C-alpha cells in the first residue's frame with residue numbers, strides 16, 4: 001500500500017526514449033520535465049522531490065530516479081490497482097500499460113488504449129478489466145530495421161497516410177502508416193469495440209489519430225493513470 005497521504009506526488013513516466021515528469025494541479029495535469037532516457041542512464045536526472053509515483057519500462061534507470069526522491073512508488077501488478085489485470089504474466093506487464101489502462105478508466109470501462117512510442121501498444125479494457133493487447137515496433141524502430149537489414153532501403157523518418165507510396169521513401173513511410181493504423185482498426189474490430197473510445201498517448205499519438213480519423217489524444221493518459229493509482233492506494237483500495 002502506498003503511504004503517501006502527506007504530499008502530492010510527482011508523476012513520472014519513464015519510457016525507452018524519454019522520461020517525463022508531471023504534476024497534478026487544480027486545473028489538471030502539467031508537464032514539469034522531459035528528458036532523454038539516455039541522459040538519465042548516464043546518471044543525470046535534474047529533478048528532486050519528496051514523493052514520486054513512477055511508471056517505468058526501463059529498469060536500468062530506476063536507481064537514479066529513486067535516489068532523487070525520499071519515497072518512490074513503482075507501478076507494477078503487485079500494487080493494489082483500480083482495475084483487474086487479465087494477463088497470463090502480470091509480472092512482465094509493462095508499467096506504462098498498467099498506468100495507461102488505469103488512466104483510461106476516466107473515459108469508461110470499455111475501449112482501446114494506444115501508446116504510440118518507441119514500441120506501440122494497443123490494449124483492450126473491457127468491463128473495467130485490462131484484457132491484454134498487442135505490442136508492435138514503433139515508427140522509428142520499423143524504419144531502423146528496414147534501413148539496417150536491407151541493402152537498398154534508406155532509413156526514413158515518420159510515416160504517411162498515403163497509399164500507394166510513389167517513391168522508395170514514400171513506400172516505406174506508407175508501409176509504417178498502414179501497419180500502425182491498420183493494426184488499430186483491426187484490433188477494434190476483433191475486440192468488437194467499434195462504438196467505444198479509442199484513447200491515444202505517446203510521441204506521435206496526434207499524427208496517428210489524424211490517420212485513423214477517430215480517437216481521443218490524451219497526452220496525460222499515463223499520468224492520469226498514475227494519479228488514479230495513487231488515489232486508489234491512498235484511500236485503501238476502496
Ligand SMILES: Nc1ncnc2c1ncn2[C@@H]1O[C@H](COP(=O)(O)OP(=O)(O)OP(=O)(O)O)[C@@H](O)[C@H]1O
Pocket residue numbers: 014015016017018019096115116117118119138139140141157158159201202203204207
Ligand atoms: N511525429 C512523430 N512521427 C513519427 N515518430 C515519432 C514522432 N515523434 C516521436 N516519434 C518517435 O516516437 C518514439 C518516442 O516516443 P515517445 O515520445 O512516446 O517516447 P517514450 O515516452 O520514451 O516512449 P515509450 O514510453 O514507448 O518508450 C521515438 O522512437 C521517436 O522517433
Ligand SMILES: CC(C)(CO)[C@@H](O)C(=O)NCCC(=O)O
Pocket residue numbers: 016057092093094095096097115117119120121135
Ligand atoms: C511494450 C513496452 C516497451 C511499451 O512501452 C512496455 O510496456 C514494456 O516493456 N512491456 C513489457 C512487456 C509486456 O507489457 O508484456
